[in-house]
Amino acid sequence: MWSSSRKDLKIEARMARDSDAILVARCLCQEREAQRQLFERYHSRMLGVCLRYAQSRQEAEDMTQEGFVRLFNKLSYFDSERNFEAWMTTLFVHNAIDYMRRHSRHQHFDQPENAPEIAAPAEALERLEADDLLNLLHALPDGYRLVFNMYAIEGFSHKDIAEKLGINEGTSKSQLAKARRWLKKKLEAIKAAES
Amino acid sequence: MTAPHDASHTPSDRALDELFAQRLKHHTPKVDATQTQAAWQAVDSRLPKPGSGVPQSGGSGGAASVGKTALSPLVKGLAAVLTSGLSLLIGVALWWGTPEEPPSTQVPARRQTRDAAPVSELLVPMLKKPSPEGAAGLRPPWRRKPGASVGTESGRSGAEASQARVPQAAEAEADDRPPEQASVSAHAVADKNAPQSPEMGFSQSHAPTTAAAPGARQKAPEDADRNARSTETTMAAELVRLHLADTQLCSGELCRGRVEADTTTVFELTTSAGHHLYPRSGESFAFQLQEPGRYLLELRRGDTSLRRRWVEVSPSPEARFAAEVNASGVLHVTNRSRQARRYQWNFGDGSGQSSMQAAPTYTYRDTGRYRVRLVALASASCRDTAYREVAFYPSEELSWPTIITPEGDGKNDCLDLPVASSCRDFSLKVFDRDGRLIFESNDPEECWDARYQASGRKCPNGSYRYLVTYRTAPGNASRQVVRSLIIQR
Secondary structure, rough: OOHHHHHHHHHHHHHHHHHHHHHHHHHOOHHHHHHHHHHHHHHHHHHHHHHOOOOOOHHHHHHHHHHHHHHHHHHHHHHOOOOHHHHHHHHHHHHHHHHHOOOOOOOOOOOOOOOOOOOOOOHHHHOOOHHHHHHHHOOOOHHHHHHHHHHHHHHOHHHHHHHHHOOOOOHHHHHHHHHHOOOOOOOHHHHHHOO | OOOOOOOOOOOHHHHHHHHHHHHHOOOOOOOOOOHHHHHHHHHHHHHHOOOOOOOOOOOOOOHHHHHOOOOOHHHHHHHHHHHHHHHHHHHHHHOHHHHHOOOOEEEEOOOOOOOOOOOOOOOOEEEOOOHHHHHHOOOOOOHHHOOOOHHHHHHHHHHHHHHHHHHHHHHHHHHHOOOHHHHHHHHHHHHHHOOHHHHHHHHHHHHHHHHHHHHHHHHHHHHHHHHHOOOOEEEOOOOEEEEEOOOEOOOOOEEEEEEOOOOOOOOOEEOOOOOEEEOEOOOEEEOOOOOOEEEEEEEEEEHHHEEEEEEEOOOEEOOOOEEEEEEEEEEEEEOOOOOOEEEEEEEOOOOOOOOOOOOOOOOOOOOEEEEEEEEEOOOOEEEEEEEEEEOOOOOOOOOOOOOOOOOOOOOOOEOOOOOOOEEEEEEEEEEOOOOEEEEEEEOOOOOOOOOOOOOOOOOOOOOEEEEEEEEEEOOOOEEEEEEEEOOOO
């Protein structure tokens, strides 16, 4: 038999999950107060997801709002056995991908020549802050950023990326390679500026 | 990866990916409260408008249609727990009357306050002599106030025994009510007929909140005392609530609960497992139930039995299995779960296919790594989940590219090798015609785009050679492939 402490942990975990689940169930009844609570609980985390995909903070905020509207409309598809935050994050990632596809500035094959220079932080590469990396990402052309996000951060395979974006796998791979090369170049520049 | 000379400056591809993934995957930017408020207002204005103050059950446009499809398992689960708890109680206690609402005209369609636990407590005065036909007539005056909520009543009536009576009661009450309230109650009753509606689930969970209405609290004790003393009057209409966090437990789990009453007397809680607890009002209690089975909980004061609840304890299941995929993609599993009565398998390939068999076989269509999930269930709430990763690699790989055309049209722009991204000990080396190594990589996902690794300049058109070594899975023999490659821009 399990020890009681392990049981207690299990109960705690279940209660944490339940609090999301209950909020979700209330949202399903169109309870506005519950929707607001859910929004407040997850707004900044989801903004974090969107920031990676967007070109600017403003765009990320638009994306986040759109994501929440979509979330509340799709909430009935949530399977309460799953982790809500994980499910929600997936929804926001897909929303971000859709958003970028719709608002893409068709720069898939542009060379990022006129990318803004990133101020070199005083710290070593390993200590780059999330904000610095976000600035780098924001300077990437849309197509590169999208593929890089999906592959490196979300962990999609090239096959998935190709399917979702309607491109072929080779394109996905070359976009990724270009994105990486560009990012490396910038990181090197930062490093060179330090030393 | 990177050429030796600049390896110290440039992070490898993997390290680059990891750097970004680590810092950004769970990055939460700072957002101040006013920004959140503003953002919420923007979202709020784009959501479907709920009806103004009237329950959604009337069915205005968007809200209702969402509600219909909104049957998440959670809502069903809540309803099921409540219903089962209720029907048990009905067996010993005749449900009687409607709890009082404060005399405000607000219909408590959506209460904001709520407990996390699926509280199925009831304000159920018990009749020792059940007389269903007398139920409406016996209702004391304080229970006949016009504000009484039929929404709550319909919610309670999940138990089939009482369902038939509800419309009747609703009609009877609708007569002394202002017209708009009568129509609301009609909605609520109609709602009951669609038992799958989420509204339904919620009115049930609101029941305890409604029961705690202050008006009812003040008047009940007098009734309770009078009735307790009288031997002829058979009611113990006392406002005692026995909350249980869950009525379906796994063995060894703590059964947690709380007693709420108007009095400060000490109650006695006994279980058929032999526990004796003495909770006061507002105190929580917990005890452990080891042996699987059904247990009766009885809350008493002196010789008076106040509340009875059943708790079901199932054996804790343990999900365990071994899994293997053969070269043609057939998954074989060995189920080593214990104490489970049912199983749910998910094969992790996104096909949505699942199985309830103890040890199913399954055929994967595509190569790759999959996460197989097994849920072993002893009862609806007693479950355990296990995961296992399996990999399917075909015995023969696909064709190896012999030409790439890196002119940037998105077709064959880079050297796209037909190896699984999860293969081991991968190495790619590209040589020019003179046998000089011009590029190498250990990343199976990397797609070489015909540039010199050292300088980053484009390789001229012509004939090259590449060498690939890899293992399809750890422990397998290393494979080696040599092909010639034409670069044509």
